Amino acid sequence: MKQIILTGDRPTGRLHVGHYVGSLKERVQLQNSGGYQEIYIMIADAQALTDNAEHPEKVRQNIMQVALDYLACGIDPEKSTIFIQSMIPQLTELTFYYMNLVTVSRVQRNPTVKAEIKMRNFEASIPVGFFCYPISQAADITAFKATTVPAGEDQEPMLEQCREIVRKFNEVYGETLVEPKIVLPSNQACQRLPGIDGKAKMSKSLGNCIYLSDEPEEIKKKVMSMFTDPTHLRKEDPGHTEGNPVFIYLRAFSKPEHFTEFLPEYAGLEELEEHYRRGGLGDVKVKKFLNNVMQAELGPIRERRNMWEQRLPEVYEILREGTKKAEAVAAETLQDVRRAMKIDYFDSGNLMKLS
DSSP states (O other), X not given: OOOEEEEEEOOSSOOBHHHIIIIIHHHHHHHHHSOOSEEEEEEOHHHHGGGOTTOHHHHHHHHHHHHXXXXXXXXXXXXXXXXXXXXXXXXXXXXHXXXXXXXXXXXXXXXXXXXXXXXXXXXXXXXXXXXXXXXXXXXXXXXXXXXXXXXXXXXXXXHHHHHHHHHHHHHHHOSOSOOOEEEOOSSGGGTTOOOTTSOSSOOTTTTOOOBTTOOHHHHHHXXXXXXXXXXXXXXXSOOOOTTOHHHHHHHHHOOHHHHHHHOTTSSSHHHHHHHHHHSOOOHHHHHHHHHHHHHHHHXXXXXXXXHHHTTXXXXXXXXXXXXXXXXHHHHHHHHHHHHHHTOOHHHHOGGGOOO
């Protein structure tokens, strides 16, 4: 069986470091591993409209921003197909058919949906499109017969719902769809990067992000203002590293060479954490080190982004050609689905059968 990747992001703003360590970095590694025959990366504008229906301009403006972030992080259009979700009408039709295989109560039990509804204050009035986005996501994944979905751990309930839809469809209509598996970041700290304010999740809507395109001074300002351990009031006080955003970021981003270059008095992160826990290490010193680490990691990404910003017509063509290719693949899957459901009336001739 072909090994195929499908993944993507909602274009509701520029991508941030949570996206990078949670999925983007993994995508680039998988793309360059040679282990996958096809890779599809979707700019999920239709999904973004489920809670931005009154602000389509916001979504449109951010499509190119997300594409620039992809290219800046190392997504190679020669190896990966980047496409725009709403330009693939077959995804909408697949979603409609899959809706008949899922109950309302099952969607309501989806932990990711419940969390997203609460975060957006949709409890009293949930847009139907937003409520159904797990089904839409299943259409996105199965349209490309994806075997693998690189994502953060918060997306596991969505992947499980997709697998349920695949199993149900194949049980009712015959083996047609492929059941996908999730690939989580190998670094535990990367699976759910907190916001700089200490909130459980970095989120554009909460305004607690470090963006991949932030300028050096903005990165420094955000790092130096980060929430740390509220019990660590003085340098001499023992501190907590678990649940401390500064140390979570260091676990996600720091490398041995960063200590050699920026903090040579420590052998590595374990030694730095041990010093913080016993006391005698101030937050400012740790934050200054984290700033150096973030600048080293994000500098090359920002430079590549600036380069691609000077080549916007080329980026436009990458999106146009990728979308054209993706639509052809989705059309083949839709044909398979219709055939399995025996609703390919004019192709099979079965409309003439009266029984």
